[in-house]
Structure formats: structure tokens, C-alpha cells
Amino acid sequence: MVVPRPAQLENTGDAPFTLLPGARIIVAGAGAEAVGRLLRDELATDCHRDLVVVHEPPAFGDIAIVIADDEGPAGHAPEGYTLDVSAEGVRVGAATSAGAFWGVQTLRQLVPAVCDGDPLTVDAVRISDQPRFAYRGAMLDVARHFFTPAEVKRFIDAIVLLKVNHLHLHLTDDQGWRIEIASWPELTRRGGSTGSDGSRGGYYTADAYRDLVAYAAERFVTIVPELDMPGHTNAALASYPELNPDGIAPALYTGSEVGFSTLRTGDAVTERFVRDVIGEVAALTPGPYLHIGGDESLSTSEQDFLGFIDHAMHVVADTGKIPVGWHEMGRSPDLPEGAVGQYWSFRTPREQAADETLSFVRAGGAVIMSPADVAYLDIVYEDGDAIGQDWADGATDLRSSYEWDPARIIPGLGDAHILGVEAPLWTETIATIEEVEDMAFPRLAAVAEIGWSAAPADTEAIDTARDFDDFATRLGRLAEHWDALGTSYRRVPGVPWP
Numbered sequence: 160m161v162v163p164r165p166a167q168l169e170n171t172g173d174a175p176f177t178l179l180p181g182a183r184i185i186v187a188g189a190g191a192e193a194v195g196r197l198l199r200d201e202l203a204t205d206c207h208r209d210l211v212v213v214h215e216p217p218a219f220g221d222i223a224i225v226i227a228d229d230e231g232p233a234g235h236a237p238e239g240y241t242l243d244v245s246a247e248g249v250r251v252g253a254a255t256s257a258g259a260f261w262g263v264q265t266l267r268q269l270v271p272a273v274c275d276g277d278p279l280t281v282d283a284v285r286i287s288d289q290p291r292f293a294y295r296g297a298m299l300d301v302a303r304h305f306f307t308p309a310e311v312k313r314f315i316d317a318i319v320l321l322k323v324n325h326l327h328l329h330l331t332d333d334q335g336w337r338i339e340i341a342s343w344p345e346l347t348r349r350g351g352s353t354g355s356d357g358s359r360g361g362y363y364t365a366d367a368y369r370d371l372v373a374y375a376a377e378r379f380v381t382i383v384p385e386l387d388m389p390g391h392t393n394a395a396l397a398s399y400p401e402l403n404p405d406g407i408a409p410a411l412y413t414g415s416e417v418g419f420s421t422l423r424t425g426d427a428v429t430e431r432f433v434r435d436v437i438g439e440v441a442a443l444t445p446g447p448y449l450h451i452g453g454d455e456s457l458s459t460s461e462q463d464f465l466g467f468i469d470h471a472m473h474v475v476a477d478t479g480k481i482p483v484g485w486h487e488m489g490r491s492p493d494l495p496e497g498a499v500g501q502y503w504s505f506r507t508p509r510e511q512a513a514d515e516t517l518s519f520v521r522a523g524g525a526v527i528m529s530p531a532d533v534a535y536l537d538i539v540y541e542d543g544d545a546i547g548q549d550w551a552d553g554a555t556d557l558r559s560s561y562e563w564d565p566a567r568i569i570p571g572l573g574d575a576h577i578l579g580v581e582a583p584l585w586t587e588t589i590a591t592i593e594e595v596e597d598m599a600f601p602r603l604a605a606v607a608e609i610g611w612s613a614a615p616a617d618t619e620a621i622d623t624a625r626d627f628d629d630f631a632t633r634l635g636r637l638a639e640h641w642d643a644l645g646t647s648y649r650r651v652p653g654v655p656w657p
């Protein structure tokens with residue numbers, strides 16, 4: 160009854176665990192106390208329980224979190240955990256704090272979401288679990304519509320329940336520049352002042368961004384900042400005339416077109432701009448990745464695009480970060496070694512997308528799979544919906560977001576070179592955090608399961624290997640927690656919603 164489906168789950172048939180008042184969270188090992196406190200807080204939100212976190216030997220009825228080298232699933236899978244539930248107590252074992260935290264997320268799903276006065280019971284199970292991919296991501300476009308730090312934290316709270324461990328923030332686009340850059344203050348002062356449809360605008364100060372990154376890190380989520388270049392840059396171009404090919408600043412932009420803007424490539428001022436913004440964001444970001452976009456640069460000549468990308472990718476690499484770019488960047492003949500490409504074409508690759516993506520592998524890097532027709536969270540659920548886009552071959556219903564596999568899209572690209580999967584949420588048409596959640600859930604649960612749970616057997620067709628009905632049943636249970644947490648979700652057909 161867990162999403163994503165655990166690698167091994169055995170119902171032992173023993174008497175269930177009863178969570179009684181006075182139960183304690185027992186913590187042992189480095190990092191266990193922090194994870195224990197998060198469990199206490201999360202159970203408190205779910206069910207108003209008052210649990211204490213202590214360093215003591217476990218007694219009957221306690222919940223133990225044990226972190227030690229010899230804990231977790233056999234084979235020491237990073238982020239793996241074991242979870243044992245019996246009448247005696249609950250025990251989460253892991254070799255890393257991340258593993259313990261994901262074990263805690265599984266436990267949260269097993270504990271009933273609704274407290275009706277009776278003591279809460281959890282069926283006796285033995286779970287051994289580990290992820291298929293290291294990178295399980297969601298992307299939030301805070302450039303088209305801005306979302307406050309509190310709203311982004313709320314989104315982080317919701318994605319960790321699904322064991323999503325990367326949040327890609329699309330920080331800049333034509334409609335807004337959302338991160339303070341000390342050496343180029345107009346980027347946010349002017350470029351951050353509006354958003355799509357003339358929305359409120361806004362930006363993260365360096366301190367607010369640092370705080371957000373720390374909040375995410377405490378929950379084992381890595382923030383992946385994206386500064387999209389050389390296209391998708393109208394907000395920067397409106398802030399500084401010298402960045403424009405013609406030296407004239409355009410008006411701020413609040414529409415939904417793409418591909419009309421470009422930095423003045425090959426120019427010393429632009430190169431300084433690129434070094435400054437990448438340098439400042441790299442310095443603010445503890446995570447290993449820095450994404451520099453490169454998509455839909457339709458107003459940059461091919462020669463200028465290649466020269467620009469070559470320069471910017473190496474500027475990122477020089478900061479010590481791993482450069483990430485949308486698959487178009489794979490056109491560069493000189494990718495820095497280890498650069499990561501993000502694929503956003505379809506389940507059946509179009510144009511040069513497959514080859515552009517494979518060039519990251521040829522450069523010793525890896526790939527994040529975000530096929531737009533199944534992994535994009537801003538695509539409408541049903542034809543004709545008022546919110547969302549329909550350019551990726553029409554609607555994406557829950558079943559299509561579940562029945563695909565990242566290793567069966569690009570011939571020659573298998574698990575070894577796939578870093579993971581990511582579900583992007585673009586926000587041209589999405590204005591509030593409730594709308595964000597409504598578009599993300601339940602489809603993000605489908606993508607999260609594809610990223611975490613074991614691959615279907617090779618010989619089976621994908622639509623029979625992933626058991627949609629089983630997924631839908633588990634999702635119905637998960638939704639009880641969404642209801643308790645106040646997370647919005649779309650009640651799509653085919654799921655036994657509470």
C-alpha cells in the first residue's frame with residue numbers, strides 16, 4: 160500500500176503494531192536524531208500525535224530509527240532502508256540518513272491518515288527497499304508565475320512523501336528573473352517585477368534562496384537551480400540594454416510565446432554577465448548541479464548558439480558544478496566531460512533529440528529523462544481543460560504518465576547512463592500553489608514510482624509490466640494522506656479516491 164512501490168514487501172501475517180500514546184521515537188546512529196524529529200513533526204501534522212525523540216534502548220511499542228554501516232538492504236544501496244513492523248514495535252534501518260528518511264516516508268504512508276479516536280494500528284510488514292535511480296526530480300517554473308519561499312517549502316513537503324529527491328527550480332525566463340544577483344541588481348529589481356499575465360512577480364533574495372536550499376537539504380532534497388540561456392532571457396534583456404544584440408532594452412514580457420529572445424552572444428559584456436550570474440548562483444548552491452537551459456534558442460543563430468553554449472558550459476564546470484542543459488545543448492561538439500543532458504522530446508524521439516541526448520553520454524555524462532508527452536505536469540489531464548497546455552500531443556492522463564519507461568525511449572540509452580527521471584511543471588497557465596498541486600498530483604506520483612521502483616521485466620510490454628490497477632489502488636490510500644495534509648490533487652477517473 161505504498162507509493163512508490165517498494166522493492167520487497169512481505170506481509171508477515173503477525174499481529175499489527177499499535178501506536179499508543181506515550182510511544183517513543185528511539186534514535187541511534189549519526190543523523191538519526193534529525194530524521195526522528197522530522198518523523199515526529201510529520202506524524203504530528205498527519206495525526207496530532209505527541210511523540211518524543213530519545214536516545215535510549217527501544218521498549219515494546221516504540222519506533223526505532225537506526226543508522227549504521229551494516230543496516231539497510233543487503234548490498235548497501237545508497238538511499239536504501241529496511242522497515243519492520245510488528246506488534247513489538249517499528250524499526251527503520253539504514254546505512255545513511257537519506258535511507259532512514261525514505262524509510263520514514265514509507266512508514267508515514269502505512270500509518271492511517273485519519274485519527275478517529277481509536278488507537279492507530281499498522282499491519283505487520285517487512286520491507287526492504289532501494290531506488291532504481293539516484294535522481295528522482297520535479298521541476299517548478301517560478302519564472303512564469305512566482306511562488307514564495309513558503310509555497311516552495313510546501314511543495315517540497317509534498318514531494319518528499321513520494322521519495323522525490325531533486326527539485327529543479329526554473330529561476331529565469333522571458334517573464335521573470337527570480338534570484339538576486341548582487342553584481343547585476345536590475346535583474347530582479349526590474350526583471351523580477353512581473354510575471355505571466357501580469358502576475359505579481361517577485362524573487363528570492365540570496366538569503367531566502369539559501370534558506371530554501373537548507374530546508375530542502377534537511378529533507379534530503381537537492382535544489383537544482385536553472386538559469387536559462389541564451390534564449391528565454393527577455394527579463395534579463397529588459398533589465399540591461401547592453402545584453403541585447405541591438406543594444407536596446409525591450410519591454411517586460413507577460414505573454415506565453417517562446418523562442419523570441421536571445422542574449423548578445425560572443426560579446427565581452429555578455430561573457431562577464433554569464434560568469435557573474437553562474438558564479439554567484441554556484442556559490443549559493445551546495446548541490447552538485449547547475450542547469451543553464453539552452454532550450455528553444457530559436458532567435459540565436461546556430462553558430463552563435465554553439466559558441467555560447469561551449470563558453471557557458473565550461474564556465475559552469477570551472478565553478479566545480481556539474482553543468483546540466485536541455486537536450487539541445489548536445490549539439491555542442493565540445494561538451495565538458497560529465498555534463499548532464501535533460502531529454503524533453505517525446506516517448507518516440509523527434510528530430511535530433513535522441514542524438515543530441517546521446518552526445519552527453521559520449522562526453523562521459525548522464526541523462527535525465529523528462530519525455531514531454533508523459534512526464535510534463537503542465538500538460539492538460541483532459542482535452543479542453545482550462546488550466547495547462549496541450550502542445551505535447553494533447554492530454555496526458557494518469558495512465559499515460561505511469562505506463563512508460565525511461566530506458567525504452569532512446570535506442571542505446573539504458574539504466575547505466577540514465578541518472579533518473581524528472582517531471583517538469585511549467586507555469587504559464589498555472590498561477591497558484593493549489594493549481595500547482597492539482598497539476599502535479601497524482602501524475603508526479605506516477606513519475607516518482609518510475610524513478611524509484613524496479614524496472615519491469617524486459618520481455619514484457621510496458622503496459623502490462625506496470626500494473627496500473629495496483630498503482631491506482633495504492634494511490635487511493637496515499638490520497639488519504641494528501642487529504643490530511645491539505646495537499647490538492649486532481650480526482651482523475653480510474654482511482655478509488657477516498
Ligand code: TNX
Binds near residue numbers: 585
Ligand atoms: C517548452 S520544454 C519549454 C518551456 C515551456 C513548455 C510549456 C522546454 C525545455 N521548454 O519553455 O514552458 O514547453 O509546456
